[in-house]
Amino acid sequence: MSKILTNRSDDYAQWYNDVVLKSGLADYSAVKGCMVIKPHGYALWEHMRDELDKRFKETGHQNAYFPLFIPKSFLSKEAAHVEGFAKECAVVTHYRLKNDPNGGGVIVDPDAKLEEELIVRPTSETIIWNTYKDWIQSYRDLPLLINQWANVVRWEMRTRLFLRTTEFLWQEGHTAHATREEAIAETQQMLEVYATFAEEFMAMPVIRGVKTANERFAGAEDTYCIEALMQDGKALQAGTSHFLGQNFAKAFDVTFQDKDNKRDFVWATSWGVSTRLVGALVMAHSDDEGLVLPPKLAPVQVVIIPIYAKDPESRAKIDEIASNLIRELKQQHVRVKYDNDDNARPGWKFAEYELKGVPVRITLGARDIEKNLVEVARRDTKEKSNYSLDGLTGNVVGLLADIQTNMYDRALKFRNENTTRVDTWEQFVDTLENKAGFISAHWDGTPETEEKIKELTKATIRCIPINNEQEAGACILSGKPSKERVLFARAY
Amino acid sequence: MSKILTNRSDDYAQWYNDVVLKSGLADYSAVKGCMVIKPHGYALWEHMRDELDKRFKETGHQNAYFPLFIPKSFLSKEAAHVEGFAKECAVVTHYRLKNDPNGGGVIVDPDAKLEEELIVRPTSETIIWNTYKDWIQSYRDLPLLINQWANVVRWEMRTRLFLRTTEFLWQEGHTAHATREEAIAETQQMLEVYATFAEEFMAMPVIRGVKTANERFAGAEDTYCIEALMQDGKALQAGTSHFLGQNFAKAFDVTFQDKDNKRDFVWATSWGVSTRLVGALVMAHSDDEGLVLPPKLAPVQVVIIPIYAKDPESRAKIDEIASNLIRELKQQHVRVKYDNDDNARPGWKFAEYELKGVPVRITLGARDIEKNLVEVARRDTKEKSNYSLDGLTGNVVGLLADIQTNMYDRALKFRNENTTRVDTWEQFVDTLENKAGFISAHWDGTPETEEKIKELTKATIRCIPINNEQEAGACILSGKPSKERVLFARAY
Numbered sequence: 001m002s003k004i005l006t007n008r009s010d011d012y013a014q015w016y017n018d019v020v021l022k023s024g025l026a027d028y029s030a031v032k033g034c035m036v037i038k039p040h041g042y043a044l045w046e047h048m049r050d051e052l053d054k055r056f057k058e059t060g061h062q063n064a065y066f067p068l069f070i071p072k073s074f075l076s077k078e079a080a081h082v083e084g085f086a087k088e089c090a091v092v093t094h095y096r097l098k099n100d101p102n103g104g105g106v107i108v109d110p111d112a113k114l115e116e117e118l119i120v121r122p123t124s125e126t127i128i129w130n131t132y133k134d135w136i137q138s139y140r141d142l143p144l145l146i147n148q149w150a151n152v153v154r155w156e157m158r159t160r161l162f163l164r165t166t167e168f169l170w171q172e173g174h175t176a177h178a179t180r181e182e183a184i185a186e187t188q189q190m191l192e193v194y195a196t197f198a199e200e201f202m203a204m205p206v207i208r209g210v211k212t213a214n215e216r217f218a219g220a221e222d223t224y225c226i227e228a229l230m231q232d233g234k235a236l237q238a239g240t241s242h243f244l245g246q247n248f249a250k251a252f253d254v255t256f257q258d259k260d261n262k263r264d265f266v267w268a269t270s271w272g273v274s275t276r277l278v279g280a281l282v283m284a285h286s287d288d289e290g291l292v293l294p295p296k297l298a299p300v301q302v303v304i305i306p307i308y309a310k311d312p313e314s315r316a317k318i319d320e321i322a323s324n325l326i327r328e329l330k331q332q333h334v335r336v337k338y339d340n341d342d343n344a345r346p347g348w349k350f351a352e353y354e355l356k357g358v359p360v361r362i363t364l365g366a367r368d369i370e371k372n373l374v375e376v377a378r379r380d381t382k383e384k385s386n387y388s389l390d391g392l393t394g395n396v397v398g399l400l401a402d403i404q405t406n407m408y409d410r411a412l413k414f415r416n417e418n419t420t421r422v423d424t425w426e427q428f429v430d431t432l433e434n435k436a437g438f439i440s441a442h443w444d445g446t447p448e449t450e451e452k453i454k455e456l457t458k459a460t461i462r463c464i465p466i467n468n469e470q471e472a473g474a475c476i477l478s479g480k481p482s483k484e485r486v487l488f489a490r491a492y
Numbered sequence: 493m494s495k496i497l498t499n500r501s502d503d504y505a506q507w508y509n510d511v512v513l514k515s516g517l518a519d520y521s522a523v524k525g526c527m528v529i530k531p532h533g534y535a536l537w538e539h540m541r542d543e544l545d546k547r548f549k550e551t552g553h554q555n556a557y558f559p560l561f562i563p564k565s566f567l568s569k570e571a572a573h574v575e576g577f578a579k580e581c582a583v584v585t586h587y588r589l590k591n592d593p594n595g596g597g598v599i600v601d602p603d604a605k606l607e608e609e610l611i612v613r614p615t616s617e618t619i620i621w622n623t624y625k626d627w628i629q630s631y632r633d634l635p636l637l638i639n640q641w642a643n644v645v646r647w648e649m650r651t652r653l654f655l656r657t658t659e660f661l662w663q664e665g666h667t668a669h670a671t672r673e674e675a676i677a678e679t680q681q682m683l684e685v686y687a688t689f690a691e692e693f694m695a696m697p698v699i700r701g702v703k704t705a706n707e708r709f710a711g712a713e714d715t716y717c718i719e720a721l722m723q724d725g726k727a728l729q730a731g732t733s734h735f736l737g738q739n740f741a742k743a744f745d746v747t748f749q750d751k752d753n754k755r756d757f758v759w760a761t762s763w764g765v766s767t768r769l770v771g772a773l774v775m776a777h778s779d780d781e782g783l784v785l786p787p788k789l790a791p792v793q794v795v796i797i798p799i800y801a802k803d804p805e806s807r808a809k810i811d812e813i814a815s816n817l818i819r820e821l822k823q824q825h826v827r828v829k830y831d832n833d834d835n836a837r838p839g840w841k842f843a844e845y846e847l848k849g850v851p852v853r854i855t856l857g858a859r860d861i862e863k864n865l866v867e868v869a870r871r872d873t874k875e876k877s878n879y880s881l882d883g884l885t886g887n888v889v890g891l892l893a894d895i896q897t898n899m900y901d902r903a904l905k906f907r908n909e910n911t912t913r914v915d916t917w918e919q920f921v922d923t924l925e926n927k928a929g930f931i932s933a934h935w936d937g938t939p940e941t942e943e944k945i946k947e948l949t950k951a952t953i954r955c956i957p958i959n960n961e962q963e964a965g966a967c968i969l970s971g972k973p974s975k976e977r978v979l980f981a982r983a984y
Contacts, residue, residue, distance in 0.1 A: 030566070030622050031559045031610065039554035039638065046555065062531035063538065067523045068612075068643055068659050069582075072589070074522070076598045086589035090561075091600050092612065093585045095647040097564070097578035106568045108583050108609055117600055118523065120560075120584065120612070130522050140835075146531065151560055151643065155587040167560050343632075 004355070007288050012232040019282055020161045023291045023355050033159040033166030037275065040356060041162075043299035044278055045169065049149065051201055051296075052171065052273065055193050061145040061173060066127050068151075069118035074126040077251040081125065084218020088155040090120040090166075120153040125219060125244070125270055128174045129252040136176060136266055138257045143186070144176040162279030163236075163492050170274035176266045178258060180245070183267035184222075187243040190271040191224040194239035202277065203294040203407035204228050204284045205415055206238060207438070207487060209463025214447050217270075221245035227462045227487070229415045230283040233436025235462045235489035238280050241271035279492075284411055285380075291357025292379055294407050295400040302329060302336045302360045302396060303353045307346050309366035318364045321389065325362070328393040334400065354379060359403050360396060362387075380407050421485070428476050428488070432457055438489050442482035444475035453477055459488045496847070499780050504724040511774055512653045515783045515847050525651040525658030529767065532848060533654075535791035536770055537661065541641065543693055543788075544663065544765065547685050553637040553665060558619050560643075561610035566618040569743040573617065576710020580647040582612040582658075612645040617711060617736070617762055620666045621744040628668055628758055630749045635678070636668040654771030655728075655984050662766035668758045670750065672737070675759035676714075679735040682763040683716040686731035694769065695786040695899035696720050696776045697907055698730060699930070699979060701955025706939050709762075713737035719954045719979070721907045722775040725928025727954045727981035730772050733763035771984075776903055777872075783849025784871055786899050787892040794821060794828045794852045794888060795845045799838050801858035810856045813881065817854070820885040826892070846871060851895050852888060854879075872899050913977070920968050920980070924949055930981050934974035936967035945969055951980045 004022055006014040020026050025041030037045065053063070069092060075082045096112035099105075121127065128146075135141060149171045159165050173190060177183040191208060198206045206226035216223045220242035228238045249255070249265040257263055285292040295301050304325065306318045322338050329336045337358075339349055346363070353361055363375040374392065377384045380403050387395055418437030422428045431439050443449060443461065453476075454460050464486050473482045496514055498506040512518050517533030529537065545555070561584060567574045588604035591597075613619065620638075627633060641663045651657050665682060669675040683700060690698045698718035708715045712734035720730050741747070741757040749755055777784040787793050796817065798810045814830050821828045829850075831841055838855070845853055855867040865878045868888070872895050879887055910929030914920045923931050935941060935953065945968075946952050956978045965974045 027623065027626070029559045030563060030619065031561045034559035034561060036559070036623055037557040039556050042555045042557055063534045064531050065529035065534055065661065067521045067526035067528070068645065069523045069526060071522060072598060072600075075589070082589075082598055086591075086598055089587065089589050090584045090610070091586040091589065092582045093600065094583040095581065097567070097574075097581050097583065097611075099578075106564065106574055106578055108564075108585065118582070119589075127522065131519065131528055134519070153560065169557065 005288060005290060008231065015288070016279075016283060017161060019286050019290055020279075023357065025278065025282070025291075026161050028161075031166075033156055035161055035165050037169075040299065041278055044281070044293070044297060045275055047297045047299065048197075048201070048277055049171070052193075052197055053149075055197065056147050056171075056173065059145075059189060059193065061147045061175075063148065064146050065148055065150070066124050066131065068121055070121050070124070070127045072117045072119055074130060075119055077126060078219045078247055080247075081219035081251075085122045085154070089122060090153045090155055092118040092120065121150070122152055122154045123270075123272075124148065124150070124152075124172055125174065125248050126252070129248040129254060129268070132174075132176055132266070133252050133254045136254055136256050139178050139259055142176055142178045142256060142266070143182065145173075145186075146175065147171055147173040160279070160492075162275055162282070164276075168274050168276065170272050172270060172272040175269045176249075176254070177269070178256065178264075178267070180267050183245075183269050184243050187222070187224055187241045187269045187271070190269070191226065191239070191241040194241065194271075194273060195226050198226055198228065198238055198277075199408065201294065201296045202281055202284070203296075203404055203411060204238070204280065205408065205412040207463060207465055209465045209487065211240075211463055212447070212450055212461050212486075214450050215460065217242045219244060219247050220270075221247070224466075225463050227489075228280055228284060229411075229418060229438060229489075230280070230492065231414070232283070233418055233490075235438065235487075235491040236276075236280050236283065237462070237491065238277060239271070239273040242269060244268035244270060283492075285407055286357065289351075289382075290355030292407070293357035293359060295359045295404050298357060298359050299335065300337045300353075300356075300358050301334050301400055302362060303349075303358045304336065304338045304362045304364060305346055305349050305353075306338075306340050307363060307365040314366040318366065318369065321369065322364055325392060329396065332393060332397050334397065350377075360399055362396070378403055380410075419487075422476065423473070425476050429457060432459055432490065436490065438462070438487050440485045440487055441476045442473035442484075443486050444478045444480035444482055446478075449475060449478050449480075453488070457490075459490050462487045462489050462491060497780060497782060500723065507780070508771075508775060509653060511778050511782055512771075515849065517770065517774070517783075518653050520653075523658075525648055527653055527657050529661075532791065533770055536773070536785070536789060537767055539789045539791065540689075540693070540769055541663070544685075544689055545641075547689065548639050548663075548665065551637075551681060551685060553639045553667075555640060556638050557640055557642070558616050558623065560613055562613050562616070562619045564609045564611055566622060567611055569618060570711045570739055572739075573711035573743075577614045577646070581614060582645045582647055584610040584612065613642070614644055614646045615762075615764075616640065616642070616644075616664055617666065617740050618744070621740040621746060621760070624666075624668055624758070625744050625746045628746055628748050631670050631751055634668055634670045634748060634758070635674065637665075637678075638667065639663055639665040652771070652984075654767055654774070656768075660767050662764050664762060664764040667761045668741075668746070669761070670748065670759070672759050675737075675761050676735050679714070679716055679733045679761045679763070682761070683718065683731070683733040686733065686763070686765060687718050690718055690720065690730055690769075691900065693786065693788045694773055694776070695788075695896055695903060696730070696772065697900065697904040699955060699957055701957045701979065703732075703955055704939070704942055704953050704978075706942050707952065709734045711736060711739050713739070716958075717955050719981075720772055720776060721903075721910060721930060721981075722772070722984065723906070724775070725910055725982075727930065727979075727983040728768075728772050728775065729954070729983065730769060731763070731765040734761060736760035736762060775984075777899055778849065781843075781874075782847030784899070785849035785851060787851045787896045790849060790851050791827065792829045792845075792848075792850050793826050793892055794854060795841075795850045796828065796830045796854045796856060797838055797841050797845075798830075798832050799855060799857040806858040810858065810861065813861065814856055817884060821888065824885060824889050826889065842869075852891055854888070870895055872902070911979075914968065915965070917968050921949060924951055924982065928982065930954070930979050932977045932979055933968045934965035934976075935978050936970045936972035936974055938970075941967060941970050941972075945980070949982075951982050954979045954981050954983060
């Protein structure tokens with residue numbers, strides 16, 4: 001079979017697009033910057049969504065749904081917020097089409113112009129806090145712990161499948177609290193929910209950290225984030241959790257009466273992850289043969305492929321073994337598929353399921369079965385072994401757990417090997433150019449130096465890690481004193 | 493406690509709004525015609541979605557996601573389709589805001605005008621069939637069975653919470669087939685999925701039928717529907733399944749090569765239900781005290797309320813009984829809530845959970861418990877009984893099943909009593925004015941007569957029931973010959 005994907009080492013960006021398109025995760029659409037999420041990609045997102053949703057509910061959150069449209073004037077109410085989002089907004093100006101009286105087909109009806117334009121939500125703080133004004137009167141209404149699963153639109157000039165698209169799917173949590181401390185604790189709790197999910201389900205180690213002022217969410221007092229390292233040595237922000245202080249409460253006049261009958265503005269958080277996580281998953285684990293999916297998220301965890309001998313008895317026997325195996329695996333909650341389609345050759349199927357990232361392939365061959373054996377191939381290492389039919393189900397379940405652990409360990413080893421401590425500007429530039437990865441270095445704490453480093457190298461401060469070791473040093477660029485190292489990288 | 497809802501008999505429309513708002517299903521929003529779905533309403537929708545999604549997957553469908561935006565020119569490609577939807581479209585014309593140089597705040601940037609306007613999807617046939625063109629080449633690519641969960645926008649002048657909102661949530665299935673017969677079978681299969689869901693989960697009997705040409709989906713050859721009867725005698729279309737023929741395949745040039753190497757246009761279906769179902773559920777079952785939810789969809793199925801005596805031992809004992817009961821009910825997959833909040837009186841809680849429609853309330857009173865008894869109240873009939881603590885879990889599970897059945901039976905009895913056969917125009921008008929409900933009557937089969945009846949009475953033909961009895965008669969309006977009765981009603 002001819003090679004269908006570009007190699008990572010030849011062109012990482014092209015390899016990524018090849019994997020996404022050819023494994024059936026997504027497709028380009030007729031609308032610039034928007035993609036079609038195909039069934040395989042959507043199934044991955046559903047597994048992510050369901051697991052995250054469970055964790056949100058376990059931490060006391062409820063789902064709700066707010067309007068897609070935001071009145072233009074709402075965006076302007078929080079100064080930093082409008083500054084951050086106004087440049088990338090889809091704007092609805094009319095509400096009707098009509099037939100062109102001059103025969104030019106269907107045109108926008110100029111008589112159907114909106115009095116106030118509507119923005120397609122780029123994020124929902126403004127419409128939600130305008131609503132919370134009616135829902136919050138007293139400390140008894142707090143905390144208000146709400147999440148929404150929704151589509152959002154940010155008009156991007158340069159887009160990439162899953163990583164940066166004009167429309168994307170996400171969840172956005174929006175909570176309201178009586179005290180600063182409680183809101184900060186919520187912000188940190190949700191960051192930990194994201195981090196645990198990334199590590200346990202995506203098998204993707206993440207750094208928990210805080211953004212610098214330059215990289216903060218527009219309207220936040222503090223932005224917490226999880227940062228992951230991709231196989232090309234670039235970082236990817238995988239989730240953010242914002243402590244919004246009283247900014248939105250003040251912008252929308254949301255106050256509450258406390259236990260002592262005093263009124264104060266409400267404290268806020270917001271936090272989100274998006275379909276970008278699908279892109280992160282691809283870039284963190286996949287290889288030149290295609291997707292490598294962690295078993296906990298794989299839509300199909302085990303594929304069984306028969307190789308029949310010519311006699312009909314062989315076929316019947318293999319189908320029976322498959323049928324028993326499938327029943328047993330399903331009892332163990334394994335997502336299993338039997339592909340006995342006669343129109344495709346086994347070799348084609350092997351390549352296809354490798355491309356799609358199915359973690360375990362079991363081949364039922366007529367001759368092996370006579371010896372009570374089956375061939376089991378694991379996707380992560382591409383090792384093949386013969387397993388006995390006796391105890392096969394238990395061993396496959398064990399193998400899935402082993403693959404999940406191995407993928408995490410491998411990604412962690414990669415990150416450790418690609419995190420470099422540097423102490424001089426020369427080392428910094430040399431590492432960026434010749435090794436990439438995370439760079440742990442001293443910085444003088446000023447936005448000006450951060451901006452200068454970005455201009456010179458395209459590297460940004462990904463975060464100041466949480467519980468960061470305090471260590472006196474000198475800024476790699478300015479030489480001014482620094483009290484801790486921060487993590488730099490070029491990033492998606 | 494003062495009455496918080498308008499009575500149905502006083503003002504049915506006001507009662508409906510009161511129930512939706514005060515039970516916490518939804519709220520008005522700052523955007524005209526759009527609503528906020530509150531946690532209680534969204535939890536109901538989630539239960540509907542999960543159950544429908546399971547049934548879609550069991551019938552071989554996969555989920556995917558297509559863009560929110562549709563290029564204006566796409567809408568025009570199917571003549572009937574654009575005619576049906578152009579009048580109610582939100583149109584995106586610009587992609588950026590900027591600061592008004594004259595100091596007028598944030599304005600639409602005139603330099604950021606789109607070359608071609610984008611329509612916020614009112615339904616997705618056009619963008620999806622434009623994509624299917626790339627996905628379908630051969631009969632091996634068929635059938636293509638895809639569903640999407642999404643928000644859509646239809647600019648409505650007169651809106652009602654859940655029943656008719658500018659933005660709503662729905663699912664839309666879009667399938668492609670090699671033959672007319674297979675596509676029709678799919679259309680009918682999905683109608684049956686909807687009907688079964690409505691009857692088994694919503695406890696809402698529905699008529700399965702076919703729409704007349706006047707009432708067909710814009711672009712369909714046939715529209716199948718399920719129609720339900722609300723308590724005020726008006727009908728509500730609860731779901732539709734469309735046989736689209738080759739209309740969209742022709743509009744977007746989607747052909748396939750069949751087994752004999754001949755090319756033909758692909759056959760299509762589409763089918764959808766929306767958050768309108770939440771409104772239907774309210775109108776079908778609820779009463780002057782609030783929501784009445786069928787147990788299979790109720791977010792909370794059983795609420796347990798303690799009435800402590802003053803001694804601390806009573807409290808400990810009641811809490812222990814509650815704790816055991818909750819554990820046992822959860823083992824039986826019952827969604828149960830314990831409300832031992834000391835800040836609210838039991839009477840207030842009783843009214844609150846009645847308003848929210850919780851099917852079963854168990855009161856743990858100190859004195860009852862000494863007699864080994866608890867009080868069990870069912871929401872549907874408002875009957876209260878004393879149950880023994882022995883075997884309580886099993887009896888509560890049985891009661892939930894009984895409530896589900898009773899709600900369906902009651903709604904069916906109501907529909908039967910409010911379906912009237914009439915043979916003359918006088919009977920028809922009299923029934924509409926004085927009884928409402930479904931009216932089974934002869935119609936001459938012409939769109940002109942149908943339109944005339946609608947103008948005269950506001951009644952429309954809801955459907956021609958599937959497997960309709962053939963019976964010769966005379967049209968109630970024109971007197972012309974008719975071969976079958978059809979179902980008329982005034983409708984939401």
